[in-house]
Amino acid sequence: MDLHKIKAYCKDPKNRSTVNVGLFILLIISFHFIYLGWQAIGYWPIGKTIEKLMVWSVNLVYSQSCWLLEHVFRIDITTISHMRSIATPNNAGGWARVIIAPDCACLKQWMHWLFLMILFPGPWKHKLWYIPAGLVIIEWTNAIRICGILMMQIPWPNSFHLAHDYVFKVFFYLVIFLMWVLWVEKFYNPSIKAKQHE
Numbered sequence: 001m002d003l004h005k006i007k008a009y010c011k012d013p014k015n016r017s018t019v020n021v022g023l024f025i026l027l028i029i030s031f032h033f034i035y036l037g038w039q040a041i042g043y044w045p046i047g048k049t050i051e052k053l054m055v056w057s058v059n060l061v062y063s064q065s066c067w068l069l070e071h072v073f074r075i076d077i078t079t080i081s082h083m084r085s086i087a088t089p090n091n092a093g094g095w096a097r098v099i100i101a102p103d104c105a106c107l108k109q110w111m112h113w114l115f116l117m118i119l120f121p122g123p124w125k126h127k128l129w130y131i132p133a134g135l136v137i138i139e140w141t142n143a144i145r146i147c148g149i150l151m152m153q154i155p156w157p158n159s160f161h162l163a164h165d166y167v168f169k170v171f172f173y174l175v176i177f178l179m180w181v182l183w184v185e186k187f188y189n190p191s192i193k194a195k196q197h198e
Contacts, residue, residue: 031115057105064143096153106142122188141175
């Protein structure tokens, strides 16, 4: 395909869904590799700021997770604050435990969301509130993810890696995907249709 055919394909309304999903995948994968490269060079030139943000975001998700476990899920927890450790007895007589490390904070997912939503087309009058709302949803999704990882270990004591690496990682990115779908269906596509009728 030459460039003209690609442009024509992208502009054809029949192909809009395919083009949107393709752009979503391109942006998500691109940011993943950009982030890995940036991480490899110590987040230059703002490494110190990123480190402070990570500490702040770890503390934030730790306090949110503790609050959810105690007040929403009504689970008695034992914490070690300086380690950001949360534990509760499991059904085998041992302990279900999570330790919130810097990688557990959702700084990368916040940046993923910003990258995706700034570059994905759509009306800025809605982006100005939708992007911050997405950041808040991502933060609370992460707190629910941490709670889920802990609670899954109560009936299934050896399930940490399954919960952490598969079940709740998929859940986390599914929420981001669904927020993007909502953006496309409720804001981007209607803005395209409105422009076509002008």
